[in-house]
Structure formats: structure tokens, C-alpha cells
Amino acid sequence: MSTGTGTPQSNGFYGIFYVFTKDGYNYRVSNNGNNGMYFTFFVNNNGFLNATTKQPIYKSLDTSRNISNQVQDPRAVDTAIQTTHKIFYTLPATDLPTGTVPAAVSGGSTWLRTPVTALPSVSNITLIGVEGIPGQVSNKGGYVKFNASQQGSYKITIQSPVTPATFTTRILTGAATAGANEVLWDGRDGNNIPLPAGTTPAQVIVQLQGAEVHFPYIDMEYNKNGIFIELLDNNNLNNVVSDIVYWDDSTITGSNAVDRPSPIVNSHLPNGNGLSSRSNGHKYGFTGESFGNNKSIDTWAFVKGLAVTQNSQVVVKIADLKVSQLTVNRGNVLPGESFTATVKVKNDGPDAVTAAPFSFSLPPGFIAGAATFSGNGCGTQATAISYDANTRKYNSVLALPNGCEVTYTFTITVNSASLPTQGFQNFQAGILRQNDFTDPDATNQNPTVLPTDPVYECANNGLGGTCNNLKNVSVYYSSTTPCTEENFTQVFSATNGNSSTFTIPAVTYGAQVDIFTLDNSFAISVNGVDITTQELEFQSSGTTGINVQFADGTNYEIGTPLIYQIEGNGTSPMIRVSINQNGVISFFGSKVSNGPLFPLVLTNGNAANLINWNTGGTNTITVKQSVNGPTRITGRVSGHNIGNCVCYNPANTSSAGPETKVGITTLQRAGSANGNWPMIRQSGHIALESNSKGFVPTRVTTAQLAGIIEPQEGMMVYDTTEKCLKIYADKAWRCFSTPACP
Template sequence: MRHSTKFYYVSYLLICFLFIAQFSYADGSKDLYPSGKTGRRAYLRAYTTPTPNWPFANDGTHFVYAKVGEVITLASSAQSTGGNSRIRLFAPSGTQVIDNTTDGQIANRTAELAGPRFFGQAAGGNRYLPIYHTVTTEGIYRVEFVARGTGDPGTSYNADANWTEANDAGIRAWDVSVINTTNDGFISGRTYVNVLNLTNGLTSPNTTGFEGILHILTKDGYTYRVNNNGNNGLYFTFLVNNNGFLNQSTQEPIYKSLNTTTGLSGQIHDPNTADNSKQITQKLFYALPANDLPTTGSGAVPGGNTWLKNAIVLPEVTDVKLVGVDGTVGQVSNRGGYIRFTAGTQGNVAILIESTESPVAFAPRTITGFATSGVNNVLWDGKDGTGTPMPAGNVPAKVTISLQGAEVHFPFFDMEYNSLGTIIELLDHNNLNNVVSDLVYWNDTGISPPTSGSSPSPINNSQLAPSNSTGISSNSNGHKWGVGGSGTGGLFGDNRSIDTWTFIKGANAEIVSTLVVKIADLKISEITPNKTAIVPGDNVTYTVKVKNDGPSNVEGAPFTFVIPTGFNPQSFTFSGNGCGTEALALSYDAATRTYSSRLDLPNGCEITYNVTVSVTNTTVAGNQQVTATILRPNDVTDPDATSNITPIVPPTDPYVECANNGLGVACNNILNNTDVVFTNIPSSPGMRLTKTGTYADSNGDGKVNVGDKINYTFKVENTGNVSLSDISISDPKVTVSGGPISLAPNAVDNTSFTAVYTLTQADVDKGGVYNLATATGKDPSNNPVTDESESGNAAGGTPGMPPVDPACPACTITALPSSPGMRLTKTGTYADSNGDGKVNVGDKIN
């Protein structure tokens, strides 16, 4: 119906034109309306302010590819008629090279049919004099046709009739042609548009309409011929793209019409903007695209460059895999996975996931998406065709992928009448005179029924389930509606957005395998300390239990146990209880105070850790919190600990998985325990060293001799209230063996340290050995703790002991038994005093 702004319909382009002979002129309105053409003249609305009828408004923008030495000709019916009328030309660099308000007028229908003159050609044959531009830079030029005024052009004209150029936004005739370098022929098929903003005027829309023919060139190299076949939306928009209407969130095609013409932002790609990796505006040509078009061209186009005439690419798919959203090949969670495959070209895909069991284990699911050339990942949400999550276990399944090529969509906005249907024909790329297919598809479910005229039949002609259509010939039923209707309101397309599409299918690619679906309720079932009141120097042992409540087995589930500041690791044990194992053994990170491991937990299995820590005086007084966590592995659903946030990322943090579980309740994967209470009594480190020496008669002669030994033993006691570590003993008289050791409060060690001393004569003369040892250690704060030895022998000066040495009253004295003794031997020798040889009185005995 016509409102103040009238309706529009966006058709993905339509209609092409007769075959162009070598003597033909011009690419433009003459191709739409050759001599004798019936129906209405749909003419340009050239004004940049968008309306609901013309949402993609522009100044009649056209693009033309030209080579150096060729000549571009430009003309329109609005030139030289006053107002704002003009023609602009922009070079490939984007620089404006023409802004002409007077030349290049197509004055009437006779001139339109005759076409432009060659460069320098004299007047004659009713040909008009265009604007000329000799090409010095190869590339794509942009042409803008500006109308006299800005008002909506509402006058209707028959296609083969003359016209009157009014002071509005309409341009009734237009032309962009290319003259060859020898100036003796026109090169057709070089001019294209991305969108045509058109008007049929407002007269008798139910009895006549637009019958123009256009050609569509797709990015993957295919050519369509489209006959508008008399449709009439009064004010309307023509465009052709590869996706039709889009899901606003995913930007994937929805393959469906919409029951509105408002609020469409993000639901269709703007043809005045550059293509992206998913959204492609197919190109509309008045003639068959020229054979000499390059594959790509740079120029005054959106984005600075664009595709042109590519070689045909068949829609083939290879290397199909099913990969979980977290990256596990062949395994998924209830978050689903990706269908991964390699596509030979870009295009939309249909993916069928179905059970191969009998009876079937799940309802078949069809997913549509967009593929780019190369490796693709199409997201599947893990649900079957009824929206039910896949059952846990090993599920035999088949995945079939069909890639669609040469895809074109023709959306109509507020198109009241399509009584004869739109004829859409795919041409044989080996011989463009032949038609390969005229099949079309649509899905109008959800569109309100009309009060005037007919609805399409069938309502759902989609290739997707549930209709699973193989298409309908557009020559017999090109998506008809409005038959028998009258007026401009209440018709099926009134205030609706109606999509018609077609494509070719490549060969199906499929995989048949066992789909592994894992669901496991992991939990921390217990944290229990062996004591609840602690002071510095204590040890406390926590028993931590982890359980898998199934139903699936899991491998490599990350486990952590965090201890508070002031607790130091001592030891731990693991018990698999006959079912669980450590895929990665427990280890401790001092920087984060965290124990971590990875666990293999079969369904129903519970494992146990016993973790012992020591308590230091740096612990903060009060309740001590320890925390244990268990995290689902990649591509496993934990019913209460699987994040639903997007974008989807593998699980790395149990807090994120729990906080975003979508249940509104806490999970059982994280457990805190604060039962243990620390009392911060003052630290009082202390140590006592007792040294005992024992004489050893090395040669067993019962006497103290030089070389005999003294054996020393050392008793070390922790007399303080904190643990001591790195305890060692030094003695200036001997080398002490053993240590270092650690001692808890009140602990005693009398076996770790020993020493041996060898006696000297000075020691024997002195009757004892005097010496002093020193014990050194560290408290929990790394402060030194020392003690000089006390004697374990009898005190000096007591019976049997040497006296105390005033210089070392604390020395350990080891007494040496005294063994005094003497022997006298007397010898007499006679001496003959007078030498007479005889013993005489007076001789001597010496």
C-alpha cells in the first residue's frame, strides 16, 4: 500500500535483457526497454535520502570497467532540464573527473532507442550527443546520476512510450557505454550496478508492472537471467545478494521471509557498502557480462577493489570432521561442536546430523551456515532436531554436508503484486544461450494472510526441513502472489519482506562415525582437617575427596587445592580407591599456594588426597580457608559447571564455569573449608645442645696413650614453640658429621651428629680434653637460632675429673685416666785401683 513514504521491495536483482548484437549501443535503460517492450517503465530514483521504500538510497550510482584508450559515454534524461541535474564521473583513484550539468541529454524515447554517437561522429540517426571521457587509467569508474529535484517520482509511464522529465528525484532514461579503442564499436557488458532504486509510479499497479530483464553475475562466476515478469511494488528497490535475510546475531541466512518491513537493521547487507567474508552483493548487468572483464578490479568502488568475472568454481566439500567446541575431535558436550570441512568455494551450506541407529537415538538436525573458500567451522549447539540436547554416550551418527554455489536471493520489500512470478534462469557457463536451471525456493511461513489477492502456493518451498523441496520451475511458478487482488493494501506482500532464492548444489560430503557425547557431574565431596585448633609449629592434615557422579567417564579433569598464607607444604598422599588415577601427578606452586593435578575419574569413582601442611607464625589469626576445585575437561558437560557465555572458549577456570552455568545456583565443583582456627601465640624459638665425650683405648693396653680416641655424641632439643630447620653443629676441635636436620617443637635428636677426636701428648699431660660445640638453625621466619653445648659428662673438679678451665667454664671435659709408675735398676762394677791385678783393700766398686 502507498503510505506517505510508500513501500519498497528489495529484489536481489532481476531481469536481464536481450542478446546484444555488435551494432547495439549503450548499457542502461535502453536494454531494459527495447523497442516494443510492454509493461511499465521502472525508472531511477536518484536521491541520497533513504526511505522505507528505498532503504539503500544513492545518486543513481553505476560502475563501469574500462581500459586505457577506450572512451566512456554518459547520458541521462535529466541533463539540461535545470534544477540539480548533473552527471558525475569518478576515476579509479576516487578523483572526480566529470561534473557536468548541461551535456549528455537523452531527450526522448526515439533518442534512447537510437543510442549515443561515437566520439566525433556527426549528428544523425536520432543518436544523442553524450558526455565523453577518454580513459587514461584502467580500472572501475563510478558514475552518479543526479536528478532535477528531490520529491518522490510518482508518475507512471509505459515502457515503450515517451516521457516528460519532471522536477523530482526521477531519471526516466540513462546510459553508460564504452567505445572501443578504434572508435567503431560499443563494448557491452562493462556496466553494472549494486542496487537499483526504482519507481513504477502509482497508476494501476494490479494491471501492469515492470517487465525488464537483467543479468546477474555471481562472485563464483555464474550468470543468471532474471525476468521481473510484470511485478509491481510502485516504489521499490532491486538488489541481489548471496544470503537474503540474516539472523541479526550470527549474520547467517535464515532462508525465510519476514512479516514486516521495519526494524531490518542488521538483517540484510547494505549493497552500497563493500562485501565482507560472508556478505556478497552480486552484480547486476544490463547486458551479458563482457568476456574481457578481469577477475578483480580496483577503482572507485566500496572498499577500493572488487571481484569481477571469476572462473567457475564448483561447490565441493572435503575433509569433514566433527570437533567439540573446546577442540576435541569426535567428542562433544551439550555446548555442541563445530562441523569442520574444507570448501572449494564460498557459499551457503546445509548440514544434516542424523542417527544411524534403529530406532533412531535422536531426531535429525539440519544446520545452515556460510562457508568461505578453505577450512570452515560451522557451529552446532549440540541439540537434535527437536531442540533436545544429545544423549550422553557413544552415539552412531552421520553428518552430511551440501555446499551451495551460484546462490542468489531476491528479497522484495512491500511488493504488492508478483502475480506472474519472477523468472530466474541459470545460464550454462559453456554456452550462455542455454538455460541450466530455472528452479526457485521460498519460505513464507509466519506471513499474515492477505485480505486481497492470493498467497503463494506452497507457503513453504524451502530446501530445508521440513519441506525439503527440490525447487519449483520459475517459468511455471516463480513465487506468485497477489493474483486477483486490487488496490494497494491488504495484499500478501504489503508491508512484508519476501525472499525468493536459488542455487546449485555440489556433491554431498559425509562422515559416518560414533559421536562421543560426554556429560559428567564432577564435585568436591569432602574437605576434612584432622584438627581444628592450631598454633605455630603445628602440622595439620586435610582429607580431600573428589567424585564423578557421571554418567560419563572423564579423563584429565583439572583439580586444585589452595592453602592460606602461613601454611607450608609438608607431604601428601593419593588414593584412587580402586577406580581413579592421576593423569598428571599432584604438584605444588609456591607462588599461588596451590596444589594441582589432573584426574581420570570413571563414572561413580571417588578419590582421596591427604595433604599435610605446617603452620608458621606468619599465619593470620582466625579461621583458615582452604579451597578445592574440580573442572570439567574439554568437551564434557558438567550439569552445574558449564559456562553459557559467548564467545565459546575452552574451560580454564572453575569459577567462570560455575558463575555462568545459567542455573542461578552454586555448583558443587568448588568447596571451601574454614574449620581450622589459628591462634597466633608469640614465637619463642629455642634450642639446647648437649655434647658428651667418651674416651676409647684404641690399642687396648689399659693406658692412655697418644693416638687414643675420644668419641663425641650430640643431643639436640627444640625447646621453643616453633619448628626449627637447617640445624647443623660446629666444633673448633673436631669435624662434626651429620645434618642438617629439622626439629618440631619439643622434638629431640641424639643420633644425627657425631665426631671423633685423636689425643695428643698435651692432652695426656693435662689429664683431659676440653672443647665446646655450637648448634645453629633457623626459625620459620628464617631468623637464626643458636646454642652453645652443655656438657654431658661429669663436671670439672669433681672426683675423677680434671679441674674446670676458667677460660671455658662450659666446655665439655673428657677425663683421661692417669697411669703413673717407676722402675729402679742398680749395677756395680769392680775397679783395680792400684793396678796390681789383685783385689786389695782400698780398691773401688763403682
């Protein structure tokens, strides 16, 4: 509509028209001198909408441009919740046709007259969690379900029925359809705080609004007299039932204070009563055009249906489930070999679970063996553990009280008939929440997705970060024993209780602590956690007792010399502590100086602690001793990667090579007349010959290797600490000691 641009403050639109609503009510509307110069208006049942949910927002918009996704196009056909009401210049005739008639709208037809309906009503109010549990709400929320007698806007009030209130009242609004409705509630109160864990009494009050009309004025600069909106009595259209109107202009910016309406917010939300349009029909734009210019201003009215109250309870259950431990007793396996995986699952509460799904998955190439369960006096299996060959998963359902931890043990074998791919193989354990439980770090935020996969729950928890419902462990598979190479090595020597700390870079095959000399005990911590509950003690005199022995039953001091009389070196340490890539720790010891290593076990109350080994990052290892008289310890710490194996293939004798022209001999011979030496030694640069002398390369300690400036690929030395020939390759010194060929 256009009213021209001349003297807009003194000119205006005083048209009177009538609105007929789809539910059969009549309104008389007087524009009362408003002026938009060039403006658009129509009448619908919802006003402006949330662009995503298409629910009414009961607010004006701060723009008049690009709002097509926030308002129902009056030229479009009505939907189950969006209706454009009819505008007449006179009271609509009582003989207008009912049903649908042809019309210039997108659907090709529309309604003109519908019978008057009773005030809207609701019934069958229920509260149910988004995952189907009646009355139980997780942090994903729940649904308020109800039946509506007709289409209309709803107001849902969720409030505490007790004094003092246990939570702040929450109000939900939107558009309802005739019939069944469900409205998502996020489980939070009016202060956006989740309801507390436990059972909380609550009242759910649902009220519908009928005869609802919204007047979206698009780019209406002036409304200084206010609009009159009057609901007429259907039994006597000369009588006015109500002239109450509402608005909310809190979103409008950029206007002069004098031109703004008073009040800015006159909404029925949360509990407003509105104002008489005859006294204040949303007046604004008194001196200038700034308030309504290029804005979308909404004024609305309605009648209220009966509010229906449902006394209910909201149950909130929280269970922090976690895989507390996943370990394997082998770091690498060969074809046909078996190993054991141990999984511990815990409920950190506060609520108990009765049906939490557990799973343990195997990669291809492994055979599932026996599985044992220990409830540890608190937990039970609602469904016993079993293996599904199609998914390669063990599955069970657990009942876990608050604080309960249970244990599974699995025997797994490499499938010789269908070998896995060489390399690290990942095994994963997971624990999953029940429907409508909140697990703090493993509850997906999509109301339509049920908890079926702990990986999905963790990845979509809305928090990011780590998730304790999953743990992974890897085992290295190879067809032959893998070769390793050091990526870190450092010797240490300490006395009188001084400690030695090392930062190991990321490794693929773990780390190793070798002890060369000891008097008489030591402890090791990894990332701040001691690897054993007691210091490893090897001497009986003056101590609490030896707490380490050989796995074959041999005892220190009985089947061995005294501990300080045993010595070792880099090749044959007296004690070795091995930490594989999964953080599994093994102990080995020698019964004599420089002798072979045998497995050790902990005794006399000593036990291994669970350590947190960083498989993809650095780890800190500290070697320390308690002081009880003079103490000393020497040794070496090293980190290991899986690497290429050194090959000892026999020399090529099938084809001739070029003659060696240079030679040094102690046998006093050279030339063709003396056995054709050194020319007979083919493909060499220089030949050495003696029957009483040996070749002695440069001899250095491990510590002295760092003094070789810019070593070159292929450089060779003899390491007197580790007692091996070392070659520099791939930026590292490595012992040339492990035979293996492709």
C-alpha cells in the same frame, strides 16, 4: 525504484535484466509486473542474515525498517562470505575486464567478470569436539570441519545411518568461504535433544550451493504474477538450465489470507525441491498490498554441488564429578598451630575419567604441609599431588572410574612469620572435567573457553544454582583464643523417649549441646541427619554396650560413677557436644559431678556421620532418646558467635576520681572522722561495706530471663542454671566469665 501509486494492481514493472554471479553464472530475470510503488531491490548471495552470526537465515523479514544489520549493504565492498552480484540490462559482454576495477563502493573497487567455476565441492570432512577431542562432543557441541572449493552456502546433514534411527536428523546451514571451514554444532539432534551418552554411529553429509542468488525485495506490495528467475547455460546462453526458486514467508504477519503466497514455505530446507518460477515465481498480493507492504521478501535460487558423506561416530561422555567432602579438625587456630583438612572427591559417572584436574587452595598466611592420597581401591593419580607456592594450591590429576571416591589429607600450619588476617579464612577444593566431557553442573557454555578453572565452569554452566565441583571450609584465625557470645540458648528436659527440637539462627562459631542429667543414652540429629551411626550409650546393663569412652582410655562405669549418678550444670555440664562453624563435631565428658570436661571418643562400632551444617543460615538440632525402660535427659542447647571479649584490666589507681557520697556499711562507721568512708571510695555512685555479708544480685534461672521485660544495657543478674553473673549487652544476656583485654 518508483512505479507510482496510481492503479498499482494494474500497473507494474516488467523489466528484464541479467544477473552475473561472482562464480561466473548468468541468470535472466523478469519482474513480470510486480509493483512496489516505491521499492528497493538488488541481488546478493545470502539474502537476509542472522543479525549476530551474519549467516543466511533463508527467510523473509517481517519489516522493511532498521534491517541494516540483517543484510549486506550493496554499496559495501564484498567480504569472504558476503557478495553483491552484478545486474545488467543485457547479457554481460564476454570482454568485460577481469580482476578488480574502480567502483563507487566502500572499498573503491569491485569485480565485473570472473571465470566460470566448476560446481562447488567439499573435502576433508571431520568432526571434532569444541575442546579439541576428535569425534567427542560435550553439551558445548563440536565443529564440523571441511574444505570448500569456493565460496558458497553449505548444507550439513547429521543423520543416523541405522534403522530405526537412533536420533532425529539435524541440518545446519550457513555461508562457507573458499578453503578451510569449521561449523559449530551444538551436539543436539533435529528435535533439540542432546545425543545420548556413549558411542553413536552418524553420517555427516556436506553439500555446497553454487550460483546462489537472492532477490531481497524491500517494501514490494504486489507480485501477483510471480518473478521469473532462469539460470542460463554458460555454453549456450539461449538455453535455460533451471528456473527453480525457493522462499520462506513463515515470518510475515498481518496480511489477508487471500494475498498470501501458496505455499507460505517453499524452502530447500530441510529437503524441499522448490518450484518452477514460470509456473509460480513466488506470487502474492493478488487483491491488496497487505502482504508485502513494509516487509522484506526474499526469493532465491541456486545449483547444488555434489553431496559428500563422511561416516563417523559421535562419542558423548558424561561424568558428574564432585567434591563430596571437605572438613577440618579445628574450627579456630592460633599462630604456629597446625590442623588437618580432609577432602573426598567422587565420580558419579556414568563415564570414567582418566585426567581430571584436582586442586586445593590455601589463603595467605598458611604453610602447606604433607599431603597424603588414598585411592580407596578404585582411583589413582595420573599426576601426583604437589604444592605450588605461587598460586597457593595443591594440584593433581585424577583417574576415577564411575562411582569411585578418593581421599586426600592435608596438614596445614599457621605461618608465624607471616600471619593471616584475623577472622575466617576460606579453603577451597575443586575438581575439573576433562576436555569435551560434560559435567552436568560444571561445563561452561562458551565454545572457545577450555576447562581450566572449576570456579569458572560452575559460574558459567548455564544452569545457575549450586555446583558440587567446589566445596569451601573456613577456619577462624586469631592471635589469641577467640571470645564467643551466645545468640541463642534454650534449656530442655525430656523423659521416656520424648525428643526436643531447636532451630538455631545463623551463627559464626557453631552450636553446643550441654547435658546436665542423663539416664542412660541419647542421640542428636542436625538438619535431619544423626551425628553418629549409633545412639551414644553410657550404660552397660540392659544395653548393647557402652560405645563412648574418654580419649585418655578411661571407661565409663570403671573410672566413673554410673552415668545417672553424674550431674552437671550450665557452667560444668556432665557431657558436651560441640559443633563448630564447619559442622565438625567434638565430644567431651566429666568423670564426676560438676567436674572438668575431658575429650571423648566413639568406640564399639560407633562412628561419626558427616552432617550438612548451614554456615550462613539456620540449623535444626534434635535431642532424642530410644526407650528402653525409664529414660530422662536435661540440658541446654546454645548457638555461639565470635564476639567482643570482656576485659578485666586492674582498676585505675594513677589518678584521683570524685568522692563517693553515698554508702551503706555494717562496720558502723561513716564520715571524715571514721576513715573518710565512703568518700575514700572514689568515682562511685554508692559504696557497700561489710566484713560478714555479700552482695546478692537478682537470682533467676536461664528460663526466667525471658520474663524480664525490656532489659536495659548493663543490667545484671545471677543465672542459677548456668551459675554465672550475667550482664545484658547488645540485646543478649552473657556470662561475665571470660577474661581478655586488648
